[in-house]
Amino acid sequence: MLPFVFILPWILGVLLFQAYPILDAFYHSFTIYDVFQPAKWVGLRNYRNLFENTYTRMALLNTLLYVAVSVPGGLIVGLLQALLLNVKVRGLQLFRTLAIVPGTVPAAGAAAVSVFIWSPGLGLINSILEWLGLPWRQSWIIDPVMVKWIFIFMTIQGGIGMLIFLAGLQNVPQELYDASKMDGARSVQTLFSVTLPMLTPYTLFNLLTSLIGAFQYFTAPMLMTGGGPAGGSTFYAQIIYENAFVFFRMGHAAALAWILFVICVVIVFAVFRSSASWVYYEGGN
Amino acid sequence: MAGLSTTRDQGMGGVYLGMRSRRAIQHTVAYLLIAAMLVIALMPLAWMFGTAFETVEQTRITVPIQWIPNPVTFENYVKGWATRDWLHYLRNTVFLAVFVGVPTMLSCTLAAYAFARMKFPGSEALMLLNISLMLIPDQVTLVPRFVMMARMGWVGTWLPAIIPSMLALNPAMVFVLRQFFRAIPNDLSDAARIDGCHDLGIFWRIVLPLSRPILALQIVLITSWAWNELLFALLYLKDKSMQTLTLAMQGFIGIREDTAWGQMMAMSVLMSLPMMVLAYYGQRYFTEGFTLSGIKG
Numbered sequence: 001m002l003p004f005v006f007i008l009p010w011i012l013g014v015l016l017f018q019a020y021p022i023l024d025a026f027y028h029s030f031t032i033y034d035v036f037q038p039a040k041w042v043g044l045r046n047y048r049n050l051f052e053n054t055y056t057r058m059a060l061l062n063t064l065l066y067v068a069v070s071v072p073g074g075l076i077v078g079l080l081q082a083l084l085l086n087v088k089v090r091g092l093q094l095f096r097t098l099a100i101v102p103g104t105v106p107a108a109g110a111a112a113v114s115v116f117i118w119s120p121g122l123g124l125i126n127s128i129l130e131w132l133g134l135p136w137r138q139s140w141i142i143d144p145v146m147v148k149w150i151f152i153f154m155t156i157q158g159g160i161g162m163l164i165f166l167a168g169l170q171n172v173p174q175e176l177y178d179a180s181k182m183d184g185a186r187s188v189q190t191l192f193s194v195t196l197p198m199l200t201p202y203t204l205f206n207l208l209t210s211l212i213g214a215f216q217y218f219t220a221p222m223l224m225t226g227g228g229p230a231g232g233s234t235f236y237a238q239i240i241y242e243n244a245f246v247f248f249r250m251g252h253a254a255a256l257a258w259i260l261f262v263i264c265v266v267i268v269f270a271v272f273r274s275s276a277s278w279v280y281y282e283g284g285n
Numbered sequence: 286m287a288g289l290s291t292t293r294d295q296g297m298g299g300v301y302l303g304m305r306s307r308r309a310i311q312h313t314v315a316y317l318l319i320a321a322m323l324v325i326a327l328m329p330l331a332w333m334f335g336t337a338f339e340t341v342e343q344t345r346i347t348v349p350i351q352w353i354p355n356p357v358t359f360e361n362y363v364k365g366w367a368t369r370d371w372l373h374y375l376r377n378t379v380f381l382a383v384f385v386g387v388p389t390m391l392s393c394t395l396a397a398y399a400f401a402r403m404k405f406p407g408s409e410a411l412m413l414l415n416i417s418l419m420l421i422p423d424q425v426t427l428v429p430r431f432v433m434m435a436r437m438g439w440v441g442t443w444l445p446a447i448i449p450s451m452l453a454l455n456p457a458m459v460f461v462l463r464q465f466f467r468a469i470p471n472d473l474s475d476a477a478r479i480d481g482c483h484d485l486g487i488f489w490r491i492v493l494p495l496s497r498p499i500l501a502l503q504i505v506l507i508t509s510w511a512w513n514e515l516l517f518a519l520l521y522l523k524d525k526s527m528q529t530l531t532l533a534m535q536g537f538i539g540i541r542e543d544t545a546w547g548q549m550m551a552m553s554v555l556m557s558l559p560m561m562v563l564a565y566y567g568q569r570y571f572t573e574g575f576t577l578s579g580i581k582g
Contacts, residue, residue: 003404007396013454021426024429035435084318104564106513108531112552115538128350215422261421
């Protein structure tokens with residue numbers, strides 16, 4: 001009896017706040033619904049409209065670009081940072097602490113600083129370029145194409161993925177390094193045949209969480225640009241939010257949410273299927 | 286580096302010298318790379334702190350860049366502080382962390398304990414469901430959840446933060462805690478059981494005290510969530526009396542000719558300080574928590 005008492009809140013939570021909303025969104029994605037009047041069935045019209053809507057298409061393309069570049073980029077940078085912070089040099093503890101600091105700045109603070117850094121007028125980047133005498137001053141954050149790359153660049157910064165890789169590195173058994181050294185392997189060989197394979201479970205975890213996180217990218221663009229200029233930094237999560245809570249097109253928002261759901265399920269499934277061939281579990285789990 | 290000169294005198298010859306000097310080179314390269322990484326990572330912060338202590342005129346001078354302002358002024362803090370009631374927003378941010386954090390920790394620990402150390406039919410399947418729920422974006426359930434909360438008349442109260450948290454609506458935390466609880470040796474609970482301790486007693490007296498690092502990590506994560514969160518605040522904390530620091534900052538950030546950059550930076554510094562302190566004291570829990578939480582599956 002006791003296990004069910006312990007788990008009852010969880011079951012209620014799943015039913016009320018996960019299962020029901022997902023099914024409800026599925027139903028309403030086939031309707032026109034503004035909360036104030038009863039939903040009206042329109043079949044596939046929402047889905048058709050979405051694919052014809054240039055704004056939606058742009059947000060989807062921005063998001064796919066963001067995911068495709070920032071996820072692998074973030075993994076590589078996080079891994080490199082973790083490897084560097086695992087070299088046994090003097091002052092390592094201090095370096096690790098310093099490396100964590102930028103990630104602790106809250107989203108609003110980071111947004112404020114980034115807007116300043118990339119602002120064309122008094123911004124840091126343009127100041128540095130001028131200081132170095134380089135003729136590359138740009139309009140950066142007020143340019144509809146460059147703005148996407150600013151958000152991608154901002155995201156590619158170690159962060160929590162780096163910490164997870166670092167924790168993973170502590171779990172690699174010393175015997176493996178010793179054995180590799182005995183066999184006369186060079187550092188690069190050890191990296192590719194010991195360290196990286198042993199880290200693959202952490203890579204899988206980081207890959208999945210950063211993929212799902214990237215599809216939900218919302219806070220930084222909302223704070224910094226509100227999706228502008230000219231929709232250049234409008235990402236998928238923002239148009240779900242806007243359709244539902246600015247335009248009260250709940251049906252549209254539900255269709256968008258379901259497309260996102262399907263995309264994520266497909267990606268997660270593909271990653272898991274492929275993981276059998278590249279993730280190494282010690283003890284063959 | 287000192288190794289280079291001392292090894293040269295030794296009779297061992299080239300091999301020893303080679304290994305020593307190669308190590309010295311490797312360490313030098315590592316130092317350089319670490320330094321480069323830290324400079325790039327910390328530059329925005331240095332800029333933020335610097336500008337926060339500059340006058341408006343100093344901010345306007347962009348070349349050469351002044352990293353350390355001279356003279357130092359506090360006028361940005363004074364003026365920025367006066368623009369709105371920051372303590373009010375701080376209080377609401379703390380409320381959000383507490384109202385979400387306390388019930389979430391309670392309900393998730395219970396569920397995770399049941400998953401980890403109790404036998405009941407369907408536990409494996411339900412755990413698999415929990416793992417799949419970790420991978421569903423919040424946006425999928427966003428709209429129906431809001432409509433539901435609105436129907437209940439909860440929008441404009443703290444209930445949308447509290448009620449779902451009471452129902453363990455944090456699959457990632459359930460998973461991580463379950464992995465942690467599973468790793469606690471059975472010998473301990475068996476010994477306690479022989480001494481006449483019941484399930485609840487084992488949970489309370491043995492498992493929870495041993496889980497301090499992972500629970501501390503969860504507190505750090507939830508607090509930093511409250512400091513970063515925007516979407517939830519936009520939907521449920523719109524009312525002036527409930528707005529958080531992030532919402533207050535949203536109105537403060539802008540790219541205009543007359544933007545008060547110094548004040549913006551000063552308020553960012555103030556908002557960031559609590560998180561930096563929290564991370565500084567919480568960092569040992571990070572390595573411990575992630576190492577022991579068994580991401581390895």
